[in-house]
Amino acid sequence: MALPRLTGALRSFSNVTKQDNYNEDEAELKIKRSKLYSKGSDLGLTWKKIVKFLNENLDKDEVQSVNEDLKDILQASKQIVGMDNGREAIESGAAFLFKTFYLTNLVGHRETKAIKQMFGPFPPSSATAACDATSRITSHFSEDDLSDLLRKTEEENENRVLFGKNIVFSFDMHDLDHSDELPINGDNQKMISLDY
Amino acid sequence: MPALPLDQLQITLKDPKTGKLTTSPALHSSRKADRYFVSYKPPPKDNIPALVEEYLERAAFVAADLDWLLALPHDKFWCQVIFDETLEKCLDSYLRYVPRKFDEGVAPAPEVVDMQKRLHRSVFLTFLRMSTHKESRDHFLSPSAFGEILYNNFLFDIPKILDLCVLFGKGNLSLLQKMIGNIFTQQPSYYNDLDETLPTILQVFSNILQHCGLQGDGACATPQKLEERGRLTPSDMPLQELKDIVLYLCDTCTTLWAFLDTFPVAGQTFQKHDFCYRLASFYETAVPELESAIKKRRLEDHKLLGDLWQRLCHSRKKLLEMFHILINQVCLLPILERSSDNVQGFIEEFLQIFSSLLQEKRFLRDYDTLFPVADDVSLLQQASSVFDETRTAYILQAVESAWEGMDRQKTTEATDLL
Numbered sequence: 052m053a054l055p056r057l058t059g060a061l062r063s064f065s066n067v068t069k070q071d072n073y074n075e076d077e078a079e080l081k082i083k084r085s086k087l088y089s090k091g092s093d094l095g096l097t098w099k100k101i102v103k104f105l106n107e108n109l110d111k112d113e114v115q116s117v118n119e120d121l122k123d124i125l126q127a128s129k130q131i132v133g134m135d136n137g138r139e140a141i142e143s144g145a146a147f148l149f150k151t152f153y154l155t156n157l158v159g160h161r162e163t164k165a166i167k168q169m170f171g172p173f174p175p176s177s178a179t180a181a182c183d184a185t186s187r188i189t190s191h192f193s194e195d196d197l198s199d200l201l202r203k204t205e206e207e208n209e210n211r212v213l214f215g216k217n218i219v220f221s222f223d224m225h226d227l228d229h230s231d232e233l234p235i236n237g238d239n240q241k242m243i244s245l246d247y
Numbered sequence: 248m249p250a251l252p253l254d255q256l257q258i259t260l261k262d263p264k265t266g267k268l269t270t271s272p273a274l275h276s277s278r279k280a281d282r283y284f285v286s287y288k289p290p291p292k293d294n295i296p297a298l299v300e301e302y303l304e305r306a307a308f309v310a311a312d313l314d315w316l317l318a319l320p321h322d323k324f325w326c327q328v329i330f331d332e333t334l335e336k337c338l339d340s341y342l343r344y345v346p347r348k349f350d351e352g353v354a355p356a357p358e359v360v361d362m363q364k365r366l367h368r369s370v371f372l373t374f375l376r377m378s379t380h381k382e383s384r385d386h387f388l389s390p391s392a393f394g395e396i397l398y399n400n401f402l403f404d405i406p407k408i409l410d411l412c413v414l415f416g417k418g419n420l421s422l423l424q425k426m427i428g429n430i431f432t433q434q435p436s437y438y439n440d441l442d443e444t445l446p447t448i449l450q451v452f453s454n455i456l457q458h459c460g461l462q463g464d465g466a467c468a469t470p471q472k473l474e475e476r477g478r479l480t481p482s483d484m485p486l487q488e489l490k491d492i493v494l495y496l497c498d499t500c501t502t503l504w505a506f507l508d509t510f511p512v513a514g515q516t517f518q519k520h521d522f523c524y525r526l527a528s529f530y531e532t533a534v535p536e537l538e539s540a541i542k543k544r545r546l547e548d549h550k551l552l553g554d555l556w557q558r559l560c561h562s563r564k565k566l567l568e569m570f571h572i573l574i575n576q577v578c579l580l581p582i583l584e585r586s587s588d589n590v591q592g593f594i595e596e597f598l599q600i601f602s603s604l605l606q607e608k609r610f611l612r613d614y615d616t617l618f619p620v621a622d623d624v625s626l627l628q629q630a631s632s633v634f635d636e637t638r639t640a641y642i643l644q645a646v647e648s649a650w651e652g653m654d655r656q657k658t659t660e661a662t663d664l665l
Contacts, residue, residue, distance in 0.1 A: 054498070058502060060447065061406040061444055064450070065405070065447040067406075067440040067443055068401065068406055069404070071336055071339060079286060080304070083283050083285050086282075168304050213314065213317050214318070214375075215317065215372035215375060220372075222364055222368075223418030224348035224415075224418065225349065225413055226417075227349045227497075227561045228564055
């Protein structure tokens with residue numbers, strides 16, 4: 052239950068605010084997830100960048116075998132993201148799976164949590180398939196090569212200048228002032244003489 | 248060539264279908280990115296893992312989206328802020344629902360604390376950017392357009408401003424003062440809104456009295472219905488009901504005080520509604536009754552009663568401090584800052600305010616303990632040669648008589664602990 056607040060009363064009873072409806076909480080997260088993987092906006096690392104990187108850094112023979120693995124990841128993404136979503140969403144999901152598994156060869160708690168947070172409930176077999184395929188791809192590279200791929204995309208993100216980056220912010224908030232304790236037995240404690 | 252303000256800037260775009268060049272305002276809904284901000288929900292009260300996880304997921308979305316927003320270039324930032332309703336809702340939900348430090352609650356899990364900190368900073372920076380019309384030499388809005396944008400799009404409103412003060416006023420006071428000062432300067436309509444909000448604020452105090460069966464002003468708007476149960480006093484009501492009243496009082500006093508502490512200039516608008524008298528009258532009626540109700544409940548939950556007592560003491564202090572800010576702003580500061588020719592009106596205001604509350608003995612006593620009335624009177628005497636000695640003596644005498652039968656020393660010591 053919401054705590055009683057002055058500003059809550061002002062929002063409800065004065066006519067100086069815009070009245071908002073906050074009843075769509077559950078639907079909000081679903082919409083957000085679907086928007087996220089259809090856009091891939093926060094990943095930085097896109098499917099196209101991954102494919103380009105592999106084509107540029109592998110021999111022709113290797114590319115052929117890696118293509119099969121890429122198909123496996125796309126297939127897993129289709130299972131996780133949902134068949135109804137378009138190509139863009141599936142590729143974006145595949146890039147997310149690649150980024151999730153490129154440094155590990157098993158589906159642990161951290162990876163499960165990350166996928167669940169992004170897509171909601173998902174079939175574990177698809178995550179395992181994506182993990183295996185990613186491991187096969189990354190086995191062609193040293194860790195430094197892969198870090199290079201990731202670093203490039205991260206640098207693109209870091210080049211953005213965040214407003215207020217240098218502002219000194221304090222987390223200190225108004226709290227209850229210190230005060231005397233509740234008088235015992237109802238009133239200020241009285242001196243009781245035991246000298247009868 | 249000097250840069251144009253963003254509100255006058257036009258940009259030329261190539262139509263992807265026809266290849267034709269078209270010109271449109273830089274501030275236009277078509278330039279808003281397709282981003283979906285979710286609303287904020289507070290951390291769960293008990294640290295149930297599934298609920299914590301759900302909170303973290305939602306909060307991570309908000310945090311990432313605000314980081315993205317803060318990294319946008321000036322023009323894109325304003326397009327998003329003006330035209331994205333999900334962003335407005337997200338920010339408003341944070342101000343509404345984020346726990347205040349004085350709220351009761353269990354200690355959150357460490358990952359929740361970290362996330363709260365990240366969100367708290369990002370929300371503040373977003374409001375800071377929204378209250379800045381000149382970001383750099385080349386990136387700015389004209390002051391008049393800035394004021395219109397803020398007001399017409401409800402980017403700020405009075406409840407939001409009050410929330411900002413109570414959430415950020417302690418640690419970031421000087422920045423917050425600049426922000427709120429700029430908002431009110433560039434858009435004076437916020438003074439009208441504050442003026443319109445004050446009857447509702449006064450109604451909140453009336454409602455508290457009404458819930459305590461202590462309706463002030465002798466003006467309960469509607470007569471009690473025959474079948475309605477008799478209104479309970481704080482001493483008779485269930486403990487939960489008393490708790491709700493004290494929590495509401497605590498939030499109300501802290502929020503109003505935080506606003507006046509940040510933006511004391513608002514004091515003039517408050518006093519247009521005779522706020523000093525209303526505050527003192529409320530204090531006189533509500534405080535002794537609530538104190539006595541908490542003290543009397545010896546056999547009930549002692550921990551909860553201790554907490555309520557602390558909140559009541561805190562609320563008392565905030566009410567007294569608010570009164571002092573108002574007196575300072577409405578009478579004392581103008582006297583100190585102006586030449587002696589102009590001070591008479593402010594002295595008269597001071598005398599009128601105190602004359603109106605000579606019957607509020609408990610209030611006078613507590614106020615005099617924290618802010619001695621004699622000190623202010625002495626200041627007035629120094630400021631004016633034509634000083635109404637008779638009225639002043641009368642006021643000081645009333646303050647003295649408020650102390651009659653009380654141990655001044657002991658009360659002073661007790662109030663020192665407030």
